[in-house]
Amino acid sequence: MKLSFHGAAREVTGSCFLLESGNTKILIDCGLYQGGKGLSEENAKPFGFKPNEIDYVLLTHAHLDHCGRIPLLVKQGFKGKIITTSASRELAKLVMLDSAHVHEEEAKRNAKHLKRYSRDKKSKRYSASPIYSTLDVLNSLDYFGHNVVYEKSIKLSKNITATFFDAGHILGSASIFLEIKEGRSVKNILFSGDIGNKNKPIIRDPVPLPQADFVVMETTYGDRSHKSIEESVSELYLAINDTFKRGGNVYIPTFALERAQELLFFLREGVEQGKLARNMQVFLDSPMAISATEIYKHHPECYDEQSAKMFGQRKDPFALSNLSFTRDVAESIAINNIKSGAVVMAGSGMCTGGRICQHLKHNLWREECSVIFVSFATEGTLARKIIDGARTVYLYGEEIDVRAKVYTINGFSAHAGRDELLEWHKSIGKPETTFLVHGTPEAMASIASELKAKGNSVKIPGLHEDYDI
Template identity: 35%
Template sequence: MKLTICGAAEQVTGSMHLLETQGYNILIDCGLDYEKDTYQEENQHFPFNPADIDVVILTHAHIDHSGNLPTLVRLGFHGQILCTPPTADLTELLLLDSVSIFLSKQQKKGRGRGSGPAPLYLQKHVMDTVERFVTISFNKQFKINDRISFHFVPVGHLLGAAAVILEVNENGVTKKIAFTGDIGRKNYPVLVDPEPLPQVDYLVSESTYGGKLHTTDSSLQEQLIKYIDETCLKYPGRLIIPAFSIGRTQALVFALNKIFSEGLLPRVQVFVDSPLAIFATDIYRKHHHLVNDEAKDFYQKRGDEFEFDELSYINDKRESLSISNYHEPCIIISSAGMLEGGRIQDHLYYNIQNYYCTILFVGFCAKGTLGDRLLRGDPIVRLRGRDLMVYASIRKTDQLSGHGDHEDLMNTVRTQNNQQLKNIFLVHGEQSRLLSFQQALQQEGYQVEIAKKDQVYDLN
């Protein structure tokens, strides 16, 4: 059995791992690699023939894990894509949104200079991909063929997100290998806690927050109350929260619903300005049996955790623009989380010079993005071709990060006996995070490698 780490090696994006076993090829995830400006061109090249892949197993819907599936299909993959039911629904949404982004970039970059970069794929390729989805419930053994089976283990992080536990029989010997996907954190709004992994022989683990701990001096609820009070109650201001439409927005809405329904603050108007978030929230409702016990209990006692009187979901673009004329204190949740495109840019344009506005970041912003420039304190930003002074307050909380921190990652590995676990391959992390995680695991007696891109590992 051979393992090749084809993506997310010594970087975060582009998760893609190839497992070869006696003429049968399994691809775990097929994500977009965003590390280069030319990513649309770069992602068209696979280190294997897509037609040679027999099956894909998808851990979860995020684009850095699912976003290159239509390219794989377009270039010759004919097999099934195995995933949980929520992952299938959310992936379809995100892939269609990616097509819109590709077309928008082509139009924007092509103005006055011929055509921009060709889209990586189109809606037709997304629908061809969706037709290949086969959904499998959590903790249900699925037999791929006479020698290979696997099951999904819930890991939090996103609705439907899973670790993959593969059992492969070669020459009468069964080996187990686990792929963590992205590991969530305990007590996250809406989502279940990560479940322990069964004992395996090999582990491929994400490392996003290796060596880094989340803030513990205050809770998400306490931080939200603080910023709402400072921005919307003491002063007639606006709290703008850039948030990804899928996962982060649903967690935020539930957290705000609890604050207002429990009378912890006077009620404030909340706008969720993202069509994608509306569709995603319906998927969360569809798969409500998979949310955590807290959300289920809230639903039984108070009703839909994603609805309350002061909450407005904005679909129409004209409605979105009209929010600028709403003169009462309010909270605006809009995408995209890093401020690179989306309706959030409209809200920034009208509010970045508003002394009574606070922009609260609730997620990671990659270097060079508009969100990163605001977080590092740039006094001037460029929006719609204009240089604007930053008078709004810029704040950040890590309480809504969907990734487990260093201790969560360590606890995931600690379910494994270090004498039985033959090797750990670390992926999906920046170099400093990978090194910190590796060193901590080695101190506890584990055999650990930082995976190299396209290197082939023999799993003997």
């Protein structure tokens, strides 16, 4: 059998791995490249295989860097089946539709630019057509096959069986275990997907996995450890209470998927435990986060014991008495009339656009307010500039003073930190080869040296590299 790497190879996004055995071709994830410049170009490059020859896409979870190139795959001729959990299927639909919208808007802006600067040579970089459209996403939904249930094996062919295990990363996330028979030999290969952080609310911890001959393992936080969730929640409550004492509001730039639901969960718990003010106003000011929260409510089969118990008692884990979901732009603008005692969660998490930028424009200069960063922010983003202590920032062409108090709380990650990654690897025995993916070169090097020191065979594949295994 042959294993090849067509994304997340020596980088963090674009997960896409191809396993070929006999006549069967299985893709594990088909994710979008994110976060760098020239993204459309990067994503529009050839896949490195023929989409019309792929029989299955097995999707580990619904983050964009794992599902975001599926519509492109379908557009380029894929006719196989996409298999994932019920929760991932529903979330992937939301994520891919949002992605198509982003690409369509970008193409519109590019079209304007091209019209204005048609003679500019650099304009060749701009494409006036999106890499895929809303229609392409709708078409790709036709290829989602039956949903899988955790730990219930399914047969992909006479010789290949797949089992999804709860990866504890986001709702519906999975590690995928494949058993492949070739002649008389049976080989197992495990794809980690993204490995979850332990003790997260709502969803379960990553479950124990069977031992595998080959492992494809993520290394996102391979060179970093997080603070504990408990510590981070205490910091969050402290920051909110301190801000309210100063007479301001709290603004939290937040990703729509997982982080927003997690924050709602902890805010409810804080109020119930008397650690946060009962009359605190909370706004979830992101249509996508609101939809994701609805989807979270549809999938109690993914809940941990605490949330399952609440569900059994018909108690909503995300309900706060003073919570407003603001889908409309007018409602979002109206939040600006509230000057104190409110927590406003809005996208985007890295402040690269979205409603949070409007809120920051109106409040970043108010010293009684706070901005709490609860997510990772890459270089060059507005979030990173504020975290790094910029005195002023530009928003909508205006220079805005940064006088609000800035907090960075790093323990809410959905990813396992370095210690948990090593523990995860230890729990799966001693594979013949471990392939490291989905990480920065530093993170991969750090995990690789630790694994090698323990006698493991480790490979760090480059893009489109293939291995006979």
